[in-house]
Amino acid sequence: MKKFSVTPWSVSGNVDYDKLIKEFGIEAINEKLLERIKKQTRDLHFMLRRKVFFAHRDLPRILDEYEKGNKFFLYTGRAPSGKVHLGHLLPWIFTKWLQDKFGAELWFQFPDEEKFLFKKNLSFKEIENFLNDNMLDVIALGFNPKKTFFIVDTIHANLMYKEACKVAKKITFSMVKSSFGFNETTNIGAIFYTSMQAVPAFLPSILKKRNIPCLIPHAVDQDPHFRLTRDILPKLGYYKPASIQCSFLPPLSGTQGKMSSSKLEQETVFTIDSPEEVEMKIKKYAFSGGRATIKEHREKGGIPEKDISFQYLRMFFEPDDEKLKAIYENYKSGKLLTNELKEILIEKINSFLKEHQRKRELAKKQIGKFLFKSF
Amino acid sequence: MKKFSVTPWSVSGNVDYDKLIKEFGIEAINEKLLERIKKQTRDLHFMLRRKVFFAHRDLPRILDEYEKGNKFFLYTGRAPSGKVHLGHLLPWIFTKWLQDKFGAELWFQFPDEEKFLFKKNLSFKEIENFLNDNMLDVIALGFNPKKTFFIVDTIHANLMYKEACKVAKKITFSMVKSSFGFNETTNIGAIFYTSMQAVPAFLPSILKKRNIPCLIPHAVDQDPHFRLTRDILPKLGYYKPASIQCSFLPPLSGTQGKMSSSKLEQETVFTIDSPEEVEMKIKKYAFSGGRATIKEHREKGGIPEKDISFQYLRMFFEPDDEKLKAIYENYKSGKLLTNELKEILIEKINSFLKEHQRKRELAKKQIGKFLFKSF
Numbered sequence: 012m013k014k015f016s017v018t019p020w021s022v023s024g025n026v027d028y029d030k031l032i033k034e035f036g037i038e039a040i041n042e043k044l045l046e047r048i049k050k051q052t053r054d055l056h057f058m059l060r061r062k063v064f065f066a067h068r069d070l071p072r073i074l075d076e077y078e079k080g081n082k083f084f085l086y087t088g089r090a091p092s093g094k095v096h097l098g099h100l101l102p103w104i105f106t107k108w109l110q111d112k113f114g115a116e117l118w119f120q121f122p123d124e125e126k127f128l129f130k131k132n133l134s135f136k137e138i139e140n141f142l143n144d145n146m147l148d149v150i151a152l153g154f155n156p157k158k159t160f161f162i163v164d165t166i167h168a169n170l171m172y173k174e175a176c177k178v179a180k181k182i183t184f185s186m187v188k189s190s191f192g193f194n195e196t197t198n199i200g201a202i203f204y205t206s207m208q209a210v211p212a213f214l215p216s217i218l219k220k221r222n223i224p225c226l227i228p229h230a231v232d233q234d235p236h237f238r239l240t241r242d243i244l245p246k247l248g249y250y251k252p253a254s255i256q257c258s259f260l261p262p263l264s265g266t267q268g269k270m271s272s273s274k275l276e277q278e279t280v281f282t283i284d285s286p287e288e289v290e291m292k293i294k295k296y297a298f299s300g301g302r303a304t305i306k307e308h309r310e311k312g313g314i315p316e317k318d319i320s321f322q323y324l325r326m327f328f329e330p331d332d333e334k335l336k337a338i339y340e341n342y343k344s345g346k347l348l349t350n351e352l353k354e355i356l357i358e359k360i361n362s363f364l365k366e367h368q369r370k371r372e373l374a375k376k377q378i379g380k381f382l383f384k385s386f
Numbered sequence: 387m388k389k390f391s392v393t394p395w396s397v398s399g400n401v402d403y404d405k406l407i408k409e410f411g412i413e414a415i416n417e418k419l420l421e422r423i424k425k426q427t428r429d430l431h432f433m434l435r436r437k438v439f440f441a442h443r444d445l446p447r448i449l450d451e452y453e454k455g456n457k458f459f460l461y462t463g464r465a466p467s468g469k470v471h472l473g474h475l476l477p478w479i480f481t482k483w484l485q486d487k488f489g490a491e492l493w494f495q496f497p498d499e500e501k502f503l504f505k506k507n508l509s510f511k512e513i514e515n516f517l518n519d520n521m522l523d524v525i526a527l528g529f530n531p532k533k534t535f536f537i538v539d540t541i542h543a544n545l546m547y548k549e550a551c552k553v554a555k556k557i558t559f560s561m562v563k564s565s566f567g568f569n570e571t572t573n574i575g576a577i578f579y580t581s582m583q584a585v586p587a588f589l590p591s592i593l594k595k596r597n598i599p600c601l602i603p604h605a606v607d608q609d610p611h612f613r614l615t616r617d618i619l620p621k622l623g624y625y626k627p628a629s630i631q632c633s634f635l636p637p638l639s640g641t642q643g644k645m646s647s648s649k650l651e652q653e654t655v656f657t658i659d660s661p662e663e664v665e666m667k668i669k670k671y672a673f674s675g676g677r678a679t680i681k682e683h684r685e686k687g688g689i690p691e692k693d694i695s696f697q698y699l700r701m702f703f704e705p706d707d708e709k710l711k712a713i714y715e716n717y718k719s720g721k722l723l724t725n726e727l728k729e730i731l732i733e734k735i736n737s738f739l740k741e742h743q744r745k746r747e748l749a750k751k752q753i754g755k756f757l758f759k760s761f
Contacts, residue, residue, distance in 0.1 A: 124551045127551060128554065135548065135552070164547070165548035167544075168546070168548070171543070172539070172540055172543035173499065173543070175575075179503065179576075179578070180503055180573050182574045184570050184571070184573075184574060187574055195563070196560060198554055199554045199559060199562055200550075200554030201554075201555075202577050202578065205574070206575065
């Protein structure tokens, strides 16, 4: 059995999501739960149908409340430390769907101190550039500016630091040590940080002076933060935040680990890549589940499960189940060649990025609308 | 030899200040240094003459800079968690003298999260009341409102949190563990806190965009915080802050430990005490260096070194060396009885507090003038 590791700071190996569910103590999203969601949303996002969002904590409680007319808000975030890539967009696209379907407010945290504290050679100056750049990608996805509030930890510290202290008072070093693998050489800012990440899960309740349920869509590697948050918030009189968790968009190199900007540029498709870069990266680096020769491929067929191009279509770029099924079968039968499959993906990515980049330009004038001021 | 212990959170035993100088690695204030100060100030505050302020770090460097025309600013503070007592006022009175003599700006920090993080049952609501109340005592001492800036950690977190992260990145758990005696059960807010206490030592340099030397007058128990601060600030490109440190005003019960609001109310004279309360506390609780009977006292004389009333006169209420000397000699010779000595102190404290309480009332309308806004 292959080994894998999932922490908020790195993901490696061939992630066994069933095993992760047991290890983390999260719950798989089953058909019954999908039916409950569908009752409210009428359709199911393909990321739910295909179990890209595969696990949750307390989602039924959020639906109970919603059915009683007690709306939840969404909370997710992005620690700016580099360019945004496709792996980042995946949960945000789903979050926008949730916002639309449930009419939910979204509190989007940009913890600009996180990577500063965790990366040795990163300065606040560099982070500030990434912060503004990353905001464009979020805005470009089309979140409702009237219902979406950007919170930047250092800019909104007046709202957040005091609340973070309330959380911090209930978390000991020994708790973060085991949750995050800290030790005696960990810096005291990194040790404190999880308290800041907890705050947006109850900040709207403070600002609106009533207790509002919170749902956090996020990639499963962030679960240790929110596990702590869930332990603490009821002690402060707030709802335990619920979560809905997705698997990782793999890097181009293969189905191990996750797409990450800390890896080689070639393993990652960034949102500002040109059509030529995308084409080159997919053609040159996207791991293929095809066979060594065309002859062998036609005979034995490809392995879509291992093929990055197919996986990107499944997880992100081909929402139509019928079309995806046809691609799957044609590839598995050997009818569809690796190059042809890659062409399909390249076209899909480039058409997505063309539109995304256009909206990204427009977003430059919209940051002010999204930054939270006050009610 | 008696044992004693001095940490930022408690002082106990008969403090041996010579030993403390060696343990902490601070420097005694010697006659040569006093002469240098006197050159600038023309006279010497009695707290300097009498070695109430007895130690320092890097004070000569501050004077070097001052002589070159490079003015320093002062930084001190108060963690609100109870009523202000005479022990708190002592270093602040000296700080005002420094402000007047050196024309220095004073940055006065109210770290309202500190005691919240370190005291189990203290809420932010209680602290907020103390905060406003404590500010009155500071203002009442007559600091120059044009040169004095109050910084409240949770109110000014927008200015402070990012800077605190820069400090925190350079401090490991193992460093705070040894400096403050933390362990695995210490909460992560308390672990982070020292970074916030470091910020006012370079905040004016940031706000004014030039590097300004900093002098911190404080009671010696806070030295562990500033020792860390001194290690870190040069790494961030700022001056190592200098400090000037005082001994503790003892509690009424005797010359062990320090006056503290965590002790019994009877051991402490608060700034809002009535003349009757002061009289009662001094008469009933102020430890006497007198003898068991008047006869014995007349014969053998009192012991001013052990007498709390005499110590309060020496450290705080009798600035006139001649008068103090006369009291000392009369008490030592047995001419002055304990009751008479206590009457002298009661009159001094009550006349001080009458004026202080009057200014405290006026201060209620001045808080806004002292709270830092921006330049």
